[in-house]
Structures are given as structure tokens and as C-alpha cells.
Amino acid sequence: MNPEEFRQAGHELIDWIADHRSQIENLPVRAQVEPGEVRSKFSTTPPEKISKAGELLEQLQQNIVPGITQVQHPMHFGWFPSNASLSSVLGDIASSGLGTLGISWESCPALTEVEEVVCDWMRQLVGLSDAWEGCIQDTASTACLTALLVARERASTFSENRGGLQAEPKPLVVYTTEEAHSSVIKAALLSGFGRDNVRLVAMVPHDRSMSTAALSEMIQQDIENGCVPAAIVASVGSTGVTAFDPIESMAEIASVHGIWLHVDAAMAGSAMLLPECRQLWQGVESADSISWNPHKWMGTILDCSLLYLRNPEELIRVMSTNPSYLRSKVDNEVNQFRDWGIPLGRRFRALKLWYQLELEGVEAIQNRLRRDLENALWFKNIVDNTEHWEVVAPVKLQTVCIRHVPPMLSGETLEAHTMRWVSAINQSGVAFMSPAKLNGSWMVRVSIGVAATTRDHISALWETIQKEVAVSLEK
Ligand SMILES: *Cc1c(COP(=O)(O)O)cnc(C)c1O
Numbered sequence: 059m060n061p062e063e064f065r066q067a068g069h070e071l072i073d074w075i076a077d078h079r080s081q082i083e084n085l086p087v088r089a090q091v092e093p094g095e096v097r098s099k100f101s102t103t104p105p106e107k108i109s110k111a112g113e114l115l116e117q118l119q120q121n122i123v124p125g126i127t128q129v130q131h132p133m134h135f136g137w138f139p140s141n142a143s144l145s146s147v148l149g150d151i152a153s154s155g156l157g158t159l160g161i162s163w164e165s166c167p168a169l170t171e172v173e174e175v176v177c178d179w180m181r182q183l184v185g186l187s188d189a190w191e192g193c194i195q196d197t198a199s200t201a202c203l204t205a206l207l208v209a210r211e212r213a214s215t216f217s218e219n220r221g222g223l224q225a226e227p228k229p230l231v232v233y234t235t236e237e238a239h240s241s242v243i244k245a246a247l248l249s250g251f252g253r254d255n256v257r258l259v260a261m262v263p264h265d266r267s268m269s270t271a272a273l274s275e276m277i278q279q280d281i282e283n284g285c286v287p288a289a290i291v292a293s294v295g296s297t298g299v300t301a302f303d304p305i306e307s308m309a310e311i312a313s314v315h316g317i318w319l320h321v322d323a324a325m326a327g328s329a330m331l332l333p334e335c336r337q338l339w340q341g342v343e344s345a346d347s348i349s350w351n352p353h354k355w356m357g358t359i360l361d362c363s364l365l366y367l368r369n370p371e372e373l374i375r376v377m378s379t380n381p382s383y384l385r386s387k388v389d390n391e392v393n394q395f396r397d398w399g400i401p402l403g404r405r406f407r408a409l410k411l412w413y414q415l416e417l418e419g420v421e422a423i424q425n426r427l428r429r430d431l432e433n434a435l436w437f438k439n440i441v442d443n444t445e446h447w448e449v450v451a452p453v454k455l456q457t458v459c460i461r462h463v464p465p466m467l468s469g470e471t472l473e474a475h476t477m478r479w480v481s482a483i484n485q486s487g488v489a490f491m492s493p494a495k496l497n498g499s500w501m502v503r504v505s506i507g508v509a510a511t512t513r514d515h516i517s518a519l520w521e522t523i524q525k526e527v528a529v530s531l532e533k
Contacts, residue, residue, distance in 0.1 A: 063111075066111075067111035067112075070111060070112060070115060071111070071115065074115050074118070074119075075147075076144075078123070079130065079144065082128055082130055082131050082132075082510070083131065083132060083133075083510070085123070085128050085131065085487075086128070086486075086487025086488075087127065087128050087131045087133050087134050087136075087484075087487055087488070087489055087490040088127050088484050088485070088487055088490045089124065089125050089126055089127045090124065090487055091124055091125050095125070096121065096122070096124075096125035099117075099120075099121040100121070127490065129508070130142060130508065130509070130510065131490075131508065131510070132508055132510035132511040132512065132515045133488060133489040133490065133511075133515055133518070133519065134489075134490050134508050134511075135489060135490060135491045135492075135503075135504045135505050135506060135508075135511075135519060136484075136490040136491055136492045136503075136505065137297075137492050137503075137505060138297065138325050138354050138355070138457075138505050138507070139354055139355045139357075139430075139456070139505065139506075139507030139508050139509075140353070140354060140360070141354070141355065141356070141357030141507070141508060141509045142357065142358075142359040142360070143357035143358065143359070143414050143418055143509065145413050145414045145416075145417035145418045146357065146358045146359045146362075146410040146411070146413055146414035147359050147410075148413050148417070149359075149409040149410035149411070149412060149413025149414065150359050150409070150410045152406075152409050152413065153405055153406040153407065153409040153410065154405075156406060156409075158405075158406045159403060160395065160396075160403060160404035160405065160406065161396060161402050161403050161404075162386065162394055162396065163386070163388060163392040163393065163394055164386045164388070166406070167392075168406075169404070169406045169408065170392060170393055170394075170395055172406075172408040172409065172412060173193065173194055173395065173407070173408040174393060175408070175412075176194075176408045176411040176412050176415070177191070177192035177193060177194065177364060177366075177408075178192070179411075179415065180192065180352070180364055180411065181366065183331055183420060184327060184330035184331060184336075184350075185330060185333065185336050186342070186343070186348070186366065187343055189343070189368055190348070190366040190367065190368060191366065191367060191370050192364050192365060192366040192367075193364075193365055193393075193395055193398040193399065194362060194363065194364060194365075194404075194407045194408060194411075195349070195363045195364075195365045195399055196361040196363060196401075197241075197351070197361055197363050198239070198241060198322060198324035198349050198350070198351050198363045199241035199244065199245065200363070200399065200400065201347075201349035201363050201364075201365040202241055202242055202245040202291065202320060202322055202349060203244075203245040203248055203249060203400075204365060204373070204377075204398075204399050204400065205245075205289075205291075205318070205320040205346070205347040205349070205365070206232065206245045206246060206249040206251070206289055206291075206318075206320065207249050207376055207377075208318065208347070208372050208373050208376050209232075209249075209288050209289035209317075209318030209320065209346070210223065210230060210249050210250065210251070210288060210289070211372070211375075211376045212288075212318060212372055213230050213286055213287075213288035213289070213316075213317075213318070214226050214230060214286075214288075216375070216376075218376065222250075223250045223251075228284055228285055228286045229251075229252070229254070229255050229285050229286070230251055230255060230285070230286045230287075230288040231251070231255045231256075231257060231280050231285045231286065231287050231288055232246045232251050232255060232256050232257065232288060232289045232290070232291065233257045233259050233273060233276065233277070233287070233289070233290045233291070233317075234246075234256070234257075234258065234259065234268075234290070234291040234292075234293070235258055235259050235260075235261050235266070235267075235268045235293065235301075235303070236258050236261065236266075237261060237266045237267075237293055237296040237298055237299070237301045238291060238293050238296065238322065239293070239296065239297050239322060239324065242291045242293075242322060243256060245291075246289075246291075251288070255285070257276050257280070259272050259273045259276055260272035261301070264452070265299075265301055265302070265451070265452050265454075266296065266298070266299055266301040266451070267301050267302055267303050267304060268292065268293075268303040268304065268308065270304055270307040270308060270311060273290070273308065273311055274311055277311065277315060277317070281315075287315050287317045288317065288318060289317060289318040289319075289320060290308055290311075290312055290317055290318070290319050290320070291320045291321075291322055292305055292308055292319065292320070292321050292322065292345070293322055294321055294322065294323035294326050294327070294338065294339045294342075294350075295323060295324075295325045295326025295327075295329070295338070295454070295455060297324075297325065298494055298496065298503075299450075299451035299452075299457070299459055299496065300325075300326070300451070300452075300453075300454045300455050300457045301451075301454075302326070302338050302339070302454060304341075305319075305321060305339055305340060305341040305342050305344075305345065306340050306341025306344070307341070308341075309341050309344035309345060310344075312344075312346075313344065318346045318347070319344070319345040319346050319347075320345065320346065320347045320348075320349070321339065321342055321345045321347070321348040321349070322349060323339060323348060323349065323350040324349065324350055324351045324354065324363070325350075325351065325354050325355065325455075326338065326339075326350070326455060327348075327349075327350020327351060327352075327356075327364070328350070328351075328352070328354060328355035328356040328427060329355070329427065329431075329455055330350075331356065331420070331423060331424055331427060332424055332427055332428060332431075335455075338454065345368070346367065346368055346369070347365065347366065347367050347368070348364075348365070348366045349363055349364060349365045349366070350363070350364055351363045351364075352364065352411060352414075355427065355430070355456070355507050356423060356427075357414065357418075357423070357426075357509055358410055358411055358414050359410055361407070362407055362410060362411060365398075365399070370398065373397075373398060374397045374398065377396075377397045377398060377399060377400070378394075378397040379396070379397075379402075426509060427507075430456045430506050430507040430511075431455065431456055433456075433506050433511070433512075433513055433516055434453055434455065434456040434457070434458055434506045435453065436513065436516070437458050437504065437506065437516050437520070438453045438458050440520060441458065441460050446462060446463055446464045446465065447460060447461070447462055447463070448460065448461045448462075448463055450496055450501045451496065451501075456505065456506045456507045457503055457504065457505045457506070458503075458504045458506070459494075459496065459501050459502070459503050459504075460501060460502055460504060461476060461499075461500075461501045461502065462475065462476065462479065462523075462527050464531060472499075473499065473500050475527075475530050475531070476493065476500040476501065476502065477493060477500055478530040478533065479523070479526040479527045479529070479530040480493045480502045480526075481493075482526045482529065482530065483522055483523065483526050488522055489518075489519050489522055491503060491504055491505075492505070504519070
């Protein structure tokens with residue numbers, strides 16, 4: 059494809075995307091396809107003839123769109139907001155179109171330096187001090203794995219240069235809670251700690267935050283048993299019930315024992331754009347690493363996870379490779395982001411953040427976040443004030459966890475009722491929510507925060523819920 063052909067096909071594609079986004083409300087939220095249905099629309103062998111770009115647009119419309127759960131749909135209340143602001147999409151397109159290669163500063167100085175700039179802008183926007191330095195990772199999962207690899211190496215005085223973990227005399231231990239995201243446990247396992255050395259610290263029952271008394275006790279016991287406490291992973295806004303671990307007191311415990319403290323604020327980091335929310339991560343300045351995802355509520359198109367470190371030197375020491383073909387004479391003057399994580403090649407992801415901040419504006423983003431917080435409280439109050447309904451966890455941000463508890467149902471019949479009404483709504487395509495287990499019992503998470511969701515949509519959701527609950531009770 060030459061640039062002129064690209065120009066024409068590109069204009070058509072942008073028009074198509076704009077139409078798709080403006081008509082998204084007419085689509086079902088959840089993909090209405092059976093397993094294998096999308097695949098069956100495609101030839102099992104590679105294409106033999108060349109298509110026109112316009113033909114692909116038709117296929118996008120007919121074969122791909124039906125296979126998409128529309129998370130930009132205003133009636134999407136599932137998982138978490140995965141906003142993909144069109145301003146950031148433009149930055150993403152610019153990034154792809156430029157065709158850059160980020161493997162060293164020299165391979166694209168602009169990629170490195172704009173990433174430094176936007177990471178520092180974002181640092182200021184969430185109120186972190188200038189003691190932090192950041193980089194962009196693909197996801198919070200990778201950021202947590204990266205942090206735990208550094209924690210492992212620090213706790214083992216850089217065992218990677220000897221026999222690795224396999225030669226360590228004492229087991230290294232990681233602490234988190236049952237509320238932590240599944241990616242935290244995965245990161246602990248992948249970084250070699252082993253399941254036997256992952257401690258799930260007891261939680262405060264009311265809000266499922268980590269109990270620091272239990273943490274202290276566990277650490278003490280581990281030390282007495284000849285283990286080395288290596289890392290604590292704190293959840294700032296857990297996925298399940300938006301639990302906030304007490305960072306300040308956890309950091310005190312971590313510093314006494316020289317334990318790495320990683321803060322997973324993947325979802326709630328966006329809230330820190332609002333000064334009034336920052337008490338939720340009070341003490342964060344004393345952590346060793348923080349990650350959060352602009353690619354969730356804030357609305358930067360996936361993938362864009364920020365990882366901040368107080369001392370990047372330790373990270374660089376763990377990750378650094380320096381083959382001769384990548385060395386250059388400016389090595390001591392510049393950042394080599396390949397040494398800040400696992401991949402060598404990186405995309406120019408800073409452009410999508412830059413585009414979003416410049417075109418959307420910080421104030422507009424903040425206003426949208428505040429709107430969502432107000433909508434969540436408004437919805438919580440409605441549920442709270444409706445007979446036989448419960449809000450089953452404190453509403454700290456934009457997620458409201460609810461359960462319908464009619465007097466005649468309990469135990470298994472109540473479980474079945476919950477799953478019946480939420481599944482019926484999800485299957486209908488009218489709205490989408492995520493059921494989740496809390497203390498062994500089903501509840502439904504209503505995660506508010508899609509950019510297109512207004513209060514009217516939440517009213518419509520509540521009406522739909524009332525209707526389906528009544529239908530379920532007749533069954
Ligand atoms: C979404 C989420 C993650 C995982 O994020 P990815 O970027 O998809 O890896 C981790 N932790 C929390 C608290 C999350 O909400």
C-alpha cells in the first residue's frame with residue numbers, strides 16, 4: 059500500500075469509526091455470538107486474492123462488530139470502565155503511522171523523551187512528588203511482575219547474578235490479600251516466589267482492606283521461621299469491591315523490614331486526578347513502586363499503564379542488557395527504556411496520552427470523573443432506599459455492589475435468583491454487569507464510568523433491573 063492508497067483507505071476507515079462510535083448505543087452491549095461463530099465467518103486458509111479496503115469495512119461491520127462486547131456503550135456497567143477516548147485513538151493512530159522503533163534512545167529519541175514528559179505530567183496530575191520517575195508499560199499485570207522481579211532481586215541481594223532463586227538458602231515471601239487482582243498472584247508465581255510463599259493477609263471484614271496487625275504478625279512469624287519477607291502488594295481500589303489497603307501503615311511496616319511495597323492502583327489511579335480522592339492512597343509517597351492504568355477510567359486507549367519508581371536504578375540493574383549493537387556514546391545521558399521492563403521493542407505509546415491531554419484537557423477529564431462519582435452515589439442511595447435491596451460494600455469510587463434479597467429467598471435459591479436476573483439482562487444485550495462472589499455469595503457489580511454513560515442511562519438500568527428481578531421471582 060502506498061501513501062496515496064493509504065490516504066484514501068484511511069479517510070474511509072476514520073469515517074467508519076466515527077459512525078460506529080456515534081451509533082454504538084443501537085448495538086447490544088454484550089456480543090450476541092456463540093463460541094466459534096466469528097471464526098466461522100472467515101476462510102480457514104489465508105486469502106488468495108487481494109481485497110479492496112472498502113470490502114474490509116463491510117466485513118468489519120458484518121463479521122467483527124457482532125463479535126464485540128461494546129465496552130464503550132453507555133449501558134456497559136461490567137468489569138471496569140475501559141474508556142477509549144477518541145482523542146487518544148488519534149494519538150494511537152499517529153504512533154502506528156509514524157512506524158517508529160523504540161529499542162534505544164537512538165532508535166527514536168522522541169519516543170523516549172515524550173514518554174518522559176507525559177509520565178512527568180501524569181505524575182503531577184495525580185499529586186505525586188518529584189521523587190518519582192515513571193515509564194509506560196503495557197498493562198498493570200506487567201507492571202506488577204516487573205516490580206516483583208525487582209523486589210525479588212533486592213531481597214536476595216541480586217541473586218540473578220549467582221544461582222538465582224534456586225540457590226537461595228531462605229524462601230522469599232510476598233504479602234497481599236484475597237482482594238488483590240488475580241494478576242498479583244500471577245506475578246508472584248511468575249517471578250518465582252512459589253505459591254507456598256504468597257501470603258494472603260487477613261482483611262478488615264467491613265471494607266476488605268488489609269489488616270496491618272495481621273500483616274505485622276505474619277511478617278514476624280515468617281522471620282522467626284527463617285523466611286525473608288520480600289514484597290508487599292497493596293491494592294488501591296481492588297477490582298472486586300474497590301477496597302483500599304492502608305498504604306501509610308503498610309509502608310511503615312515495610313520500611314522497618316526493608317520490604318518492597320508495590321501499590322496496584324490500576325483502576326483507582328484515575329481517581330487521583332481529583333485532589334479530593336487522594337486521601338484514599340495516603341502514604342503512597344513511602345511506597346517503592348506504583349502502577350495505574352490511564353487505559354481504564356481515564357480513557358486512554360489500551361494499552362497504557364504507568365509504572366512509577368522511587369529508585370529506578372534498582373529496576374535498571376535488574377533489567378539491563380547491554381549488547382554491543384545497542385550501545386551508543388550518549389548512554390550515560392539518556393534513559394534507555396528497554397532497561398525499565400521486560401520487552402526490548404516499544405511502541406510510541408506516549409503519543410496517545412499526549413493527544414488526550416492536549417485535545418480533551420485535564421479539566422474535562424476531571425469533570426467526567428466527578429460526574430461518575432456523583433452518579434455512583436446517586437445510584438447507591440436509590441438502591442439503599444429500596445425495599446429488599448442491599449448495597450453490599452462501601453462505595454468508595456464508581457462501583458456499586460448490589461444484591462436483591464427478597465424475604466422468601468435465601469441460600470441456594472437466593473444465589474440462583476441473583477444469577478438469573480443478572481444473566482437475563484446480560485444476555486438481552488440491553489445492559490451489562492459483572493456478577494461476582496463476595497464471601498461465598500453472588501452479588502452484582504455495577505461499575506459506572508463509561509464516558510458515554512449519563513444519569514439517564516443509570517435510571518434506565520435500574521428500571522431494567524426491577525423488571526428482570528420481577529420476572530426472575532416468577533420462575
Ligand atoms: C484491571 C486491574 C488490573 C489488571 O490490569 P491490566 O492492565 O489489564 O493488567 C490489576 N489490578 C487492578 C486493581 C485492576 O483493576
